[in-house]
Amino acid sequence: MIHRLSWANWGHFYRAFLKGLKVCVFYLAVLSLFRLFFIAWLHAYMAPGTGTADVIAALLRGTRLSMQTAGALAVCSFLPYLVLAAHAQMARRVFLAINGVLLAVLSVLYVASFPFYRQFHANFNQMLFTGAHDDIGALFWTMVSEHALPVRLAGALLLACMLWRVLRALFDWNFFECVFSARSFSAPVRFLGRMAFLVLLCLAGLLAVFGGSLGWETAVNWENAGVTRDAFLNEAILDNAQAIYRARELNRRMLACNGLDFTADDIRLLAARLAHREPTSDDLDDYLMRTAEGARLEKPRHVIVVLSESLANWPLLDKYKNIPIASGLRSLIAEEDTDYCPTFLPNGASTVSAVTGVVTGFADANLYLTTMPEAFAAPYPTASAPQMERLGYETNFWYAGPATWERIGAFTQAQGFAHFYSRGDFGDVPGSVWGCEDEVLYEKVLAGLTDEPSFNVVLNASNHSPYDLDLQAKGFDAAAVRAALPAEAQKDDWLVKELGHYWYADRELTKFVHAVREKDPTALLVIVGDHGDRYNIDKTPLLYERYGIPFIVTGAGIRKGVLSAESAGSQIDILPTLFELIAPKGFAYSAIGTSLTQNTQGVNYGFWITRHAIGKADTAPLVPESLTGGEPPAIDDAALQDYMDAVRSISWWRAKYGNILDDRILEEKGR
Known part of the structure; x- marks a missing residue:
């Protein structure tokens, strides 16, 4: 039974929740130290010009974000302890067992994050879910031979054991629990102490819920955490739990296709522009025909x-x-x-x-085609x-x-x-x-x-x-x-x-x-x-x-x-190029891409490229980067954006919903 929380049994309430706060602070410290060591060990991945101020900004931002993770981990272990508080020894054993599992998982993820970053230049991302569709046996032996899996796993478990012993000592250290419950204090002092503790408890709860902030307006989350100018530091800001949450959310969006938000009218107009014709047909395949x-x-x-x-x-x-x-x-x-x-x-x-x-000739459009019926x-x-x-x-x-x-x-x-x-x-x-x-x-x-x-x-x-x-x-x-x-x-x-x-x-x-x-x-x-x-x-x-x-x-x-002097493209342009090289005049074919005998722009899941510039696809406006690192050249922002939207939206709709452009299909099948 949970004790009735009243002023008469204040000591039970105070001691139980203070242990929860100590666990939260412990996890926050662990995650922050993990981040600090990660940055120090992989500092070679920081871009030239990245300074101490950038590192400090990343550490502070990461600590704020990890308040959310630490709060969630503390709640996982605190609630069972609170339920069993009437049975002190059982509550303690359950508490330590749960935290042993949590620390083992955290430590394994942390140790794994180093080779993951070296391979993908990112904290845990959607490649986790891509790997779930891969050959598990091949992945396992790759990790054994290339990444010394047994050694890393042993090191991770040793790290978890050390952290667990520190947490156990902190849990059993009752200095703070004894301070405000000391009867040597007068009643007014005890009352003020109780009020201060309740304020601290509410403050900790808000910081945990809103990621180091007191409200949603200034909350830190995985989507707005990357505040530095360095890509490596922006990835380091995410602790491993937050990175996995990001990967899960992005994968969920991919599976639901809600990363793309186009109506049938939008796609009709974009397809018509791509085909250089009027948007008069509701049959998407009409716009894909080439000669x-x-x-x-x-x-x-x-x-x-x-x-x-x-x-x-x-x-x-x-x-x-x-x-x-x-x-x-x-x-x-x-x-x-x-x-x-x-x-x-x-x-x-x-x-x-x-x-x-x-x-298939389709651009990457938040669809996993090899799994789609x-x-x-x-x-x-x-x-x-x-x-x-x-x-x-x-x-x-x-x-x-x-x-x-x-x-x-x-x-x-x-x-x-x-x-x-x-x-x-x-x-x-x-x-x-x-x-x-x-x-x-x-x-x-x-x-x-x-x-x-x-x-x-x-x-x-x-x-x-x-x-x-x-x-x-x-x-x-x-x-x-x-x-x-x-x-x-x-x-x-x-x-x-x-x-x-x-x-x-x-x-x-x-x-x-x-x-x-x-x-x-x-x-x-x-x-x-x-x-x-x-x-x-x-x-x-x-x-x-x-x-x-x-x-x-x-x-x-x-x-x-034979290719255009200004040619640029992506893999959806391979087949049109072949047709324009070998097919007889008048041969009709279907394609979303364009032959490199003509095409001057390429796009994919996250980037665009021309003969002179490259950039990320998710910025507005688009930000060009010179191919050689010099002064970025001018680009036609509107034309590039239209082209990206066209090839992705057409690929998305045609692969999932078929050739007829009708918003009622979205309502029937859902996005």
Whole structure:
């Protein structure tokens, strides 16, 4: 039974709630110290120019935000204690057991946040939920081999044990409980003490509810916490619990699609602008129809799109030309029958977004297509395989990993690919938990090219954690790469290993291109990365260096300048580019993207890019950043915003609601 809280049993009320306050202060101190050490240990990720004032601002803002987390944790352990207060020993044991679990979870999350930030340059985010759809076994062994999971877990549990002993000592220390209950004080002093305690209790409650504020108007939460000019510090402001809450909220919005708020009329107008026509039709597919202007080269026998794992564009930039990890692609780009767009974005932050972009032609629009029943009902009109089949090509999807990853086998075939090949089809071949080695995959693809015309999408996996290739056996010159790095990076063995895997991917990809050309001199190949945001030499890279991927097109008939001199784009523009290169004049196709023979802007889930600038998609107005870090160029804000809204809203509606534009569909199905 809970004691009746009255002045007669003030001591019970006072002692119980004071223990709750002590627990709240304890958790606030732990979270604040966690944040301080996190910043100190990973300080290399702070941008140049970040000063002490920025760090102090982050620590103060984080402490305010963590008041909310600390309050929630204290309530979790305090309420059971309050219910069992009549049974002191049982209440104490339950209290300590609950806090033991809470501290273990906090400590494990904290230890895990260090490698997570190094990998994704962020505190816990939606990648947690993306990983939940991934190959759990592969993730587990990656964490064991790459991130020393057993050692980190043991360290986290040891940390939890130490914190639990401190909390137990604090819980049993009754100094404050005895002060105001001392009968040596006069009645007026005891009364004032009680009033002061109640005020303190109310104040603590408000600070916990409103994140370090006394009202919602000034409340701190995960959405407004990032107040510094440094991206790393803004992530450090979020304690791990708040970061997971942010990830959950963003994932919930993604699943509910309430991150996009467009009416049917909005989409009709945007689609009409994208198609350069009047908004007269309620059939969205009408606005997606395109007509090829005429082939720019002889029709190739084989068309191959290589989605290369983590193939970032930054190693191809002039400033990194002395680092010998991309010599193959550099030499390929220099050839006369190759053209290159250096301003290209991935469709999303992960491989599955790249796959859905190339397979369906849809932009990343808060939808997880490989889990949606609609995506398995029939191919979308913008899907690549059925349209390439209309040009006379047999369609094949080649994947280095297992067919069950992200349901990729079932998904690609549901979207029209006639054949799907994965690691299970290749026999006992070398590779990591994520897939076979690139050279094995390319050998299988090469063997599969027959005299019959084919369209092939190839997704490799070697340039991916756990980065366990035997690089020395492959011929990687680690010493030469290390010597070419900046002095502060030369001692980073892990970075050298990552760069070695890029070197391997570059070498095998270039060998594959030459082997295909030798087998089929008419072949056309497109090379893009699936994403680029995994590792950089610079701890605080420019947006362009962090997120950009290359677009390379090579083959018979390709020449320098076949792509627009101002070309820029993203993965939804790959298929339209192919059609404008090889399809006969008048060939009708469906697409949301635009051929790079014309397109001058690219967008994805969070960024936009032109030939001269890049920026985040969620600012108003848009803020351009020069690709080289210099003075930002001028942009057409309205045109870029319209283009971003168009490709995302069309992709969102068409994938989820179909081709008819009618707001009643939203009411029936819900957003």
